[in-house]
Amino acid sequence: MLSGSKLSYCDLNIPVGPRCREVCEHAFKRLSLIFQRPATWKTPKVGRANGRSIICCSCCVHVLRGGGLLPPPKIDSWAQELLQKHPGCRVLQRLSVIFSDVSDLQAVLNGQANSKLFDIIAVIPTNHEALQACIISTTLIFDIIAFDFEGPHWINKIRLNRSKGKVAAEKDVQFELSYAPSFNGDEPCENMIYTANRLTEDVCTKKIKNIIIASGASKPAEVRSPKDVVSLGYLLGLDETTTRLCLRNHAHRCVTKGDARKHGKTWVAFIPSTTHPLPPTPAEINL
Structure with a gap:
């Protein structure tokens, strides 16, 4: 986190696994984070630095055609323990849906009530047609388009x-x-660089600021500091300023958009304050 900055760095993709708690504790020391639960569905056809961190427990699912219920979001008990150690933080839930047909995705996002309980919604298309369809759809509401750099999708x-990038930007x-999958071989690294080049050259212009950088880390050693990610950004064709925006401002826009979707565009939170006591009542003044 830069000194004097109003926003903390975020990591919007940390999969839940055997070492998830270690990853989260390690990432808490460096940046804000959001993490993701591994796949629980199967489909037959397709596969701060102010101390105010953001954690998203999420559920990654494959679209199951013809049935199956989406599990509700779940916050593990150890996540609550982390919040007690880091006051002022938030725990959110992210849903990541792997799909090959946009009609199946629509059945999950619009047809199942549990999808509305998640704070952040990400989609992972498995083919080009699904990617284009989810961008131009006017009935689907989600926050992130992710890519499977090392998997079968x-x-x-x-x-x-x-023009498609402009549509995505207008929908925010x-x-x-x-970046963590790129540590597991040359092919995932090439896929990440290829995707970044397509986004920066063909999709996202300087006026279209809708790229975020996440870790996808399943081990503590895979989490990188913002300074290291800035160096990685040069490999992806991003300058230092743009990389920091992808780690911080753009990620916070995702969280704000999710808050607006769940709670409305305006809400009020009352927080007890010890530094600014309430003014005396008229009865107390008379005394």
Whole structure:
């Protein structure tokens, strides 16, 4: 976190796994974070620095055609313990949906009540047609478009133009780049660089600021500091300022958008204050 900055750095993609608590505790020392629960559904066809962190427990699911209920969001008990150690933080829930047909995605996001309980919604298309369809759809509401850089759902060729990128920007949809998969081999690294080049050259202009950088880390050693991610940003074709915006401002826009979707565009929170006591009542003044 930069000294004097109003926003903390965020990591919007930390999968839940055997070492998830270690990853979160390690990331708490460096930046704000959001984490993601592994797949629980199967489909037959397709596969601060102010101390105010953001954590998202999420559920990653495959769209199941013809049935199946979406599990509700769940906050693990150890997440509550982390919040007690880091007061002022928030715990959110992220839903990541892997899909190949936009009609199946619509059935999950619009047809199941549990989808509305999640704070952040991400979609992972498995083919180019699904990618284009979710961007231009007027009935689907989500926050992030993610990519499977090392898994079976990688899109070999991303054919998007700036008109599609403008539509995504108008809907305030972020494209997510996760760097931890690139540590597992040359092919995931090449896929990440290829996607970043397509987004920066063909989709997102300087006026379209809708890219976020996340870790996708399943081990503590895979979490990188903002300074290290800035160096990685040069490899992705991003300058230092843009990389910091992708780590901080754009990620906070996702959280704000999710808050507006769940609670309305305006809400009020009352927080007890010890530094600014309430003014005396008229009865106390008379005394």
